[in-house]
Amino acid sequence: MTKIIAISEANAIAFHGMALIAKSEIAINANDIAEISGSSKHHTSKVLQRLVKQGLLGSTRGPSGGFYLKKSAKDILLMEILEAQEGTIELNDCPIDNPICPFGTCLMGGICYDISDTLLKYLRTHTLQEMIDNIDVKKDLFNKLESK
Amino acid sequence: MKIIALSEANILSIHSMAIIAAAGEKGISVHKIAELTNCSKHHLFKVVETLAKSGLAYSTRGPLGGFHLKKPADQINLLEIYESLNGTVNIDELCFNKNKEETNYIFFDHLCHELSMKFVNYLTTTKLSDIMHRANFMVK
Numbered sequence: 001m002t003k004i005i006a007i008s009e010a011n012a013i014a015f016h017g018m019a020l021i022a023k024s025e026i027a028i029n030a031n032d033i034a035e036i037s038g039s040s041k042h043h044t045s046k047v048l049q050r051l052v053k054q055g056l057l058g059s060t061r062g063p064s065g066g067f068y069l070k071k072s073a074k075d076i077l078l079m080e081i082l083e084a085q086e087g088t089i090e091l092n093d094c095p096i097d098n099p100i101c102p103f104g105t106c107l108m109g110g111i112c113y114d115i116s117d118t119l120l121k122y123l124r125t126h127t128l129q130e131m132i133d134n135i136d137v138k139k140d141l142f143n144k145l146e147s148k
Numbered sequence: 149m150k151i152i153a154l155s156e157a158n159i160l161s162i163h164s165m166a167i168i169a170a171a172g173e174k175g176i177s178v179h180k181i182a183e184l185t186n187c188s189k190h191h192l193f194k195v196v197e198t199l200a201k202s203g204l205a206y207s208t209r210g211p212l213g214g215f216h217l218k219k220p221a222d223q224i225n226l227l228e229i230y231e232s233l234n235g236t237v238n239i240d241e242l243c244f245n246k247n248k249e250e251t252n253y254i255f256f257d258h259l260c261h262e263l264s265m266k267f268v269n270y271l272t273t274t275k276l277s278d279i280m281h282r283a284n285f286m287v288k
Contacts, residue, residue: 004237004264006153078256086149095154102185103282107163108226111270115263116151122259131256 005119013039013047014081015131021057022073022132027066047085054084074129082123091116152267160187160195161229163283168205169221169276170283175207175214184286195233202232221277230271237268 016037020028034044048067051057058070069076083089094101095112106113164181178196182189196215199205204224205215217224231237 003153004267005260006150007260082149089149089151095150095152096156096159097150098186100186102286103163103166105282107166107279107282108270109279111267112152112154115267119151119256119259119263122256126256 005115008085009039010043010047010085011082013037013044014051014085015078017044017048017067018051018056018069018076018081018128019132019135021067022069022128023135027060027064027068029066032066051081051084054080056080056084069128072129073132074127076128077124078126078128078131079120079123081128089120091120155233156187156191157195157198157233158230160185160192161199161233162226162279164192164196164215165199165204165217165224165229165276166280166283167286168215169217169280171214171216171287173216174212175216176287177214180214198233199229202228204228204232217276221280222275224276225272226274226276226279227268227271229276239265239268 013033016039017033020033020036030045030048031041033039033048034041037044048057048059052059052067055070056076057067059065059067079089091113093106093110093113095108101107163185167181167184168176178193179189181196182192185192196205196207200207200215203218206218207213207215227237
């Protein structure tokens with residue numbers, strides 16, 4: 001499979017995890033998120049730990065423990081979720097970060113820059129709240145977790 | 149982090165093809181392309197070899213040898229060059245894994261698809277002849 005936009009599996013787990021945690025009425029843990037998102041438990045735990053480290057999530061221990069949002073979903077930009085995984089993202093003119101273009105101007109007419117800029121602007125101006133307002137998490141998924 | 153999933157090989161392939169096209173009948177060596185693009189000869193050789201295997205370029209031996217286009221530049225679009233390294237692009241699978249579709253809560257996936265399609269359309273509609281003039285000054 002050829003992916004054009006470089007959203008990695010870790011990034012996808014981070015977005016899915018944050019949406020599930022924000023939407024859930026009970027505390028959910030890494031195993032639950034891994035199960036729902038179809039990712040490995042190990043990978044999911046690593047991603048969630050990075051979100052905790054960056055101050056987006058908190059966690060409680062114990063049998064009914066799990067993750068919770070450290071701040072309101074309307075105060076979390078999607079960009080913060082991505083940067084928690086990738087570090088600060090800066091837009092470069094060159095898709096391979098070549099400091100000096102041998103052609104003088106981008107051979108591909110700057111299309112890579114335009115596409116990256118559009119996506120980053122979107123992530124900088126949309127919040128986790130807007131994301132969860134627009135998704136429909138199947139109720140039976142949470143019912144299944146509550147009955148555990 | 150790069151937003152567009154383009155490898156160095158992808159970029160080199162498009163840049164090399166533009167230089168080979170601009171060099172015209174006299175052809176150009178891998179050594180010279182590496183010098184012009186400021187990249188490793190070894191990496192470039194692998195890229196150009198793949199382009200040759202895909203039927204986009206061919207090489208001639210000898211002191212005046214080098215790489216040439218296998219067909220006219222106006223008959224090669226950038227998607228062919230991209231696919232020679234990456235395999236066929238499937239427009240249904242441009243963003244996220246299909247098996248995640250049932251639990252896909254990334255609501256900007258439509259934007260990712262739209263942007264991916266914009267890129268694929270650019271590659272499809274841009275011919276090598278549209279960009280090769282930018283390499284003219286390099287092969288004079």
